[in-house]
Amino acid sequence: MISGLTPLAVTSVTTSVALTVSMGLVLVAMIVWLARVEDIRSYVPASDIGGGAGQTEYGHEEKPGGITRWLTTVDHKDIGVLYGVYSVITLAWGGLSVLIMRTELLDPPATLIQSTTYNALLTSHGITLLFLFGTPILAAFANYFVPLLIGADDMAFPRINSIAFWLLPPGALLIWAGFFIPGIAPSQTSWTMYTPLSIQQPSPAVDLMLLGLHLTGVSATMGAINFIATIFTERAEEVDWANLDIFSWTVLTQSGLILFSFPLLGSALVMLLLDRNFGTTFFTVGGGGPLLWQNLFWFFGHPEVYIIVLPPMGLISIILPKFSGRKLFGFKFVVYSTLAIGVLSFGVWAHHMFATGMDPRLRASFMAVTLAIAVPSAVKTFNWMTTMWNGRLRLTAPMLFCIGFVSLFIIGGVTGVFLASIPVDLVLTDTYYVVGHFHFILMAILTAVFAGVYYWFPLYTGKWYQRGLAKWHFWLFMIGSNLTFFAMILLGYAGMPRRYATYNVDIGPVAQFTDLHQVATLGAYLIGLSGIIFLWNIVQSWLEGPPVQSSDPWELAEDGLLTNEWQWFDHQRETAITDGGAESEETDTDTDDNSEETA
């Protein structure tokens, strides 16, 4: 048989066989290695040991050590850390890819990379940061803190929790496969995967990417079911709906959105795979039509943007009051507006399709709902500002990032309201204005993540971060973000279309394009620098930072703002001290090296 094939085909058959054999070997090696690890079967998740109140809930005594612990853990805090580490890796990938793109855009012609490479990086940047970073980093916080905040021993389904996480690394490998596997071109569909482009691209990397996305969707859905079950059934007795903390409210709403939108994305992805590989016609011109894809994609895609913004809003709502010396203003309204956003976000998807020639009457109704959804977001913004008004502000790193969030979110939101207006959108759609709009929001999401990382740093590491570096991180990040994305808003007004590797054209204000692109690239470098400072600060401080001396490192008790997770922290420190554990050398004093900063 083989003698009848061309040499090229023989090589590719040999490569396939070699790949399959080596994958099989890796699998066997993994099984052998896991079987050799002795205590893997004796590891019992804490939630299965005792349950209820008492000491056991803080136990996890039987954790195996080293890498086995991390591979087999079902402890919500460990899984939270895993999600966090995974997100740092994906953030680095997404960030690096965009730095290459921004460098390419410094001058009009395509000099540094080819347009096809640019398109591949653009696709990877968007998909990585939305699916492999955005949702997982929020799951990191939710996993670690929701059980602590609601007084639960663990998540409702610890093992499902672990599976949900472990679906993500293979998902990432599949999504990035086009960059690793020799001989296949990376996917160039952009994150929206519009048909017919995504059907006609021949590279198998597109199929692998779709499969990878499917895995991440399954993972997110499993996580969502788990959070809903946990918040409904695992709350401590004293936590009822009226005093459920605001972060858990946003995670609950987010989980509802995931539950209704990700399965739909999953179905659409399967249909796209069928169109690509089995000749079905769901999204082809003669069949269901390319607009069917857009409708399905955005019915998922718009809720997705709220999926990644609601928990950050929850983080801000929980952290910002702590450094304003008072409770969140209008708590109830923040909860109601969260629920309102949850419902309305399913009724606005066609604002991404204003320019597609849809029925103008339908289009107008989508404009109305899109304008309406700005109201609950504004309600929250006013609540945060009122909380700070005349408050006793302490400009710690987490607080700086909270203020950064509010300011970036306002610009992102207001530019969104402009786009909601059909006549304005018809001019600005597919320009850099849209890129500027949503990146102001996405940068706000990042500030909320940083606020959370710094605020709870003492809790999950027992150490202090370096405050000076944290402030450098903040200012570089804020200046960089505003430079980059304000330049993009202006680029959009000047008519620069999005998703191009070059702007080497004879018409249009090319000189202005160049200037603005250079400003945007400068800002991107500043953001990159701030990221390096952040990473260094976190890693270095985790390893060698000064130990936290108090169970209330932010001195929240005096304002009556100490929430459940710090009580858990207090309990854990006490246990560690009586056990002669790691922190035994410390004394439980109330003076802390943080007090100088909070003064």
Ligand code: HEM
């Ligand atoms: C709250 C967080 C928000 C996030 C995370 C967000 C995110 C996004 C993203 C990712 C896109 C671009 C999608 C693409 O084509 O690749 C987009 C476009 C759009 N956004 Fe937002 N947005 C937010 C808020 C808003 C608000 C409050 C409004 C209006 C009230 C709005 C109105 C729009 C419109 C109309 C478009 C379509 C523009 C076009 O493609 O022509 N957005 N947004």
Ligand SMILES: [Cu+2]
């Ligand atoms: Cu939208």
